Amino acid sequence: MSAAYDWLTLDDDEEIVWEGQPSSESLYGTYIVGALLIPLVGLGLLVIFGGYLTMTHTDYVITTKGVYKKSGILSRSVAEIEYEKVQNTAYSAGPIGRSLGYGTVEISTAGGSGVEMTLRGVEDPQAVQKQLSRRVTQVQGTESEEEESTADVLDEILAELRAIRQSLDDGSRPPTGDQPRDR
Structure with missing residues (x-):
């Protein structure tokens, strides 16, 4: 991992699969x-410089375990979403963004209120969203298989309990409170 990602702490088995920043084309409007x-007392230079600083101090990273977003010029804010928590991913691109090849990717989580993380100005947002969706499906699909195997085990236990009950019904049944006992 490069020094550019000194803010990112990965697990030993976690790898970066995609990294990006807001594209420079997304700042054309700015x-x-x-x-x-x-002409207004250099206010425009402040707007341009602020947009540039925001772009260069924002990083997006997709790993084998989750999505990370770092932002901040004077202070640093890092957000992470693990694939297990992702409910939905979406992308959008306006007419200018479509023509210049950038857009927005949004990530919603289960139990969250709407969009939890927004990756703005991403180059080829459709490809990024597809990559996220595939990773989420892989991780959550693995969990579904584990849940199915648990359901299979429970079905087997239920089948065995039914077999035991059937063998008890066919053989000598222990007396219950309603039946007279043989003495």
Whole structure:
């Protein structure tokens, strides 16, 4: 792992499968607005510089276990979502984003209220969303197989209990409170 990801702590068996930042094309609107505001006491330069700093200080990382997002210029904020918790992934791209090849990927979690993590300005958002969906399906599919095997074991136990009951019904049945006892 490079020093660029000194904020990322991975498990020993966890690997990075995709990494990115907001694309520079996603800042074209900021650059245009900033250029128009330059005559206003340099306010435009502040807008352009702020957009650039935000882009360069935001990182997105997809690993074999989850999704990470780091943001912040003066302070650092790192968010993580594990695949087990992902309920839904989606992507969107407006007309300009579609023509320039960037968009937004949104991740919703089970029990969360709406979108938990947004990856803005991602290059080829459809490919990123598909990769996330595949990883979520792999992880949650493995859990489903484990749940199915547990259900299979319970079905086998139930079948054995029924067989035991049947053998008791066919053979000598222990007396119950309603039947007279033989003495």
